[in-house]
Amino acid sequence: RRKETECDDSWVAYPVLSNEQSLDPELIDAFAAPITDKKETSRLIKELATVYPLRGLQHIKRVRARKEKGSTHPLEVIVCLASDAPDRGMDIFDLSSAGRLNCSGLGVPFLVKIPACPPLTRPQFEQASKHWPTSFHEDKQVTVALKGQLFSPHQKSKMQEYMMAAVAAAKQGWERGMEGVGAVVVDPESEKILAIGHDCRTGSHPLHHAVMVCIDLVACGQGGGAYTYDKYPACQFVLPDSSPSPRKDIPVCGNQPDQASTGESGHPYICTGYDLYVTREPCVMCAMALVHSRIGRVFYGTASIDGAFGSKFKIHAKKDLNHRFEVFQGVLGQQCEDLNRQVNLVKMNS
Amino acid sequence: DAVVVRENFQPCAEDIEMWMASAFDMAKEALENGEVPVGCLMVYNNEILGKGRNEVNETKNATRHAEMVALDQVLEWCRQRDLKPRTVCERTVLYVTVEPCIMCAAALRLINIPLVVYGCNNDRFGGCGSVLDIPAADLPLTGSSFKCISGIRAEEAVEMLKTFYKQENPNAPKPKARK
Ligand SMILES: [Zn+2]
Numbered sequence A: 001r002r003k004e005t006e007c008d009d010s011w012v013a014y015p016v017l018s019n020e021q022s023l024d025p026e027l028i029d030a031f032a033a034p035i036t037d038k039k040e041t042s043r044l045i046k047e048l049a050t051v052y053p054l055r056g057l058q059h060i061k062r063v064r065a066r067k068e069k070g071s072t073h074p075l076e077v078i079v080c081l082a083s084d085a086p087d088r089g090m091d092i093f094d095l096s097s098a099g100r101l102n103c104s105g106l107g108v109p110f111l112v113k114i115p116a117c118p119p120l121t122r123p124q125f126e127q128a129s130k131h132w133p134t135s136f137h138e139d140k141q142v143t144v145a146l147k148g149q150l151f152s153p154h155q156k157s158k159m160q161e162y163m164m165a166a167v168a169a170a171k172q173g174w175e176r177g178m179e180g181v182g183a184v185v186v187d188p189e190s191e192k193i194l195a196i197g198h199d200c201r202t203g204s205h206p207l208h209h210a211v212m213v214c215i216d217l218v219a220c221g222q223g224g225g226a227y228t229y230d231k232y233p234a235c236q237f238v239l240p241d242s243s244p245s246p247r248k249d250i251p252v253c254g255n256q257p258d259q260a261s262t263g264e265s266g267h268p269y270i271c272t273g274y275d276l277y278v279t280r281e282p283c284v285m286c287a288m289a290l291v292h293s294r295i296g297r298v299f300y301g302t303a304s305i306d307g308a309f310g311s312k313f314k315i316h317a318k319k320d321l322n323h324r325f326e327v328f329q330g331v332l333g334q335q336c337e338d339l340n341r342q343v344n345l346v347k348m349n350s
Numbered sequence B: 001d002a003v004v005v006r007e008n009f010q011p012c013a014e015d016i017e018m019w020m021a022s023a024f025d026m027a028k029e030a031l032e033n034g035e036v037p038v039g040c041l042m043v044y045n046n047e048i049l050g051k052g053r054n055e056v057n058e059t060k061n062a063t064r065h066a067e068m069v070a071l072d073q074v075l076e077w078c079r080q081r082d083l084k085p086r087t088v089c090e091r092t093v094l095y096v097t098v099e100p101c102i103m104c105a106a107a108l109r110l111i112n113i114p115l116v117v118y119g120c121n122n123d124r125f126g127g128c129g130s131v132l133d134i135p136a137a138d139l140p141l142t143g144s145s146f147k148c149i150s151g152i153r154a155e156e157a158v159e160m161l162k163t164f165y166k167q168e169n170p171n172a173p174k175p176k177a178r179k
């Protein structure tokens, strides 16, 4: 078993991307043909653009160079989508659209698969390019993140410190008969921990998952909160620096309509700008609770079967929801995985 | 057998109508007090064990939706009688004027509620089909799936929400359910 050390750099935090960013590109069938007479190239491109415009496929490069050197026909061109030629003619004259396209200079058509959507990440771009060249507007930050190189050594050591606190809380909860899950809320501006919590579901409340506990502890730190956690010394909150007195922009009592909810700023989106570290990927309830609380970013150690970020739903990236945020997995992955294995082992034996 | 109990568990039409009527009364009362007009109650053996209203503002906790508040009361009721929450929840129906959000739908699964009866859809956060279908989802570690009866007095529920969001911010009316 791995030992916890001061500078464990064996872990890498990878971004949990949306399906659009992470799935292999969807492919559609098209007819391509070699350009047998190079002099016809620009005329063919112009005519094809009017006769067979590739609607919604602006990312597709119409012409590609043959990879093999010394080929007799170094260029190939997309003639049309297979769906544009329902008779599926493999003879170039079948594709002439009743003579609207002058096919001279085109060789025997062949079927290719082309990417239906523009690639969003470098891996998708590389995958798409195996089929047909596409344009790619690279988000450099995503590329760096996918290599696991987004965070500086200082950031990594802070991230490790926070996750260690979550692991320690998980262990304390575990010793009290809870599931071994811990979580920490951090203000990345001040680099201060605002709340530490662990799973409290056994015996006291079946919905007191570590994330729910932490959200309520943050509320406690701002003069709110729905529960007390006196029974669990490892569950703690601190008052944030920025608000030594209770925040005035949040109404305390909701019985006057004008005060109770004065637009966006009047709502207790108390986790705005904060980061959550949790040893295990949150369940649907916890993930959506983080959406409601407007969490800034989430870091989890290890995936879980019903997890609602990387494993299922990708709740943080859902377009229909009004708050989206970045999620990373793998922080102190090994220690978090060990915790999880311990939990599962006991579950199996009970 | 618990599974059989859950699957055959269904109140009669008159009961559904009656409990939804009191959920709507709650929502109306909330609206008159300037609160989010959502009425929510949890009924076990013809007895209301939990009655919730949105407590997000006073707790500064964005997860304190009416359902979560009502659930706490059910759990307290069990605690006082030394009953296992699971055996009670498995025979408890949630009546609510608006479709539970994704978070609440998952919470209802986690505590094994068999049936949820609701009024209008929740286009922004709905977890029973509008944004995600949590009761039907394949979530082996998230309690049990539940049945839904929806669309009961839906227009009335929508109207109340519209009225609330209009008075909340006259310059930017938010017609969709936010809770
Ligand atoms: Zn959870």
Ligand SMILES: [Zn+2]
Pocket: B065, B067, B100, B101, B102, B103, B104, B105, B179
């Ligand atoms: Zn809810």
